[in-house]
Amino acid sequence: MTVWFSKNLGDAMFASEALGQIEALFVSKCTKAGCPKEMALFIRHESEGRLHCEVKAYFSPAAADVAREIGASPCQKPFPDGLSLAAGAEECWSVLFPER
Secondary structure: OOOEEEEEEEEOOOOHHHHHHHHHHHHHHHHHOOOOOOOEEEEEEEOOOOOOOEEEEEEOHHHHHHHHHOOOEEEOOOOOOOOEEEEEOOOHHHHHOOOO
């Protein structure tokens, strides 16, 4: 499966609680799956021309179960620029973004 997922967590000033809950769910599911290196949760602060930025969470295809459980929507693979790894193995970068 190559479908990525994203979820807007809202204003960056208030997104930490939601992100913490998503990270906890991700870690639980990742551990049960044996922590595959292609399973990752990324975040990016995006402003899209607005005054305040919002936090968007991006789920790799291997994290589809987590994404669906929290109501994330399918999306295009994000560009790696500006992404931060929120949860998952550091090796995911070379697996998911070999062009980086």
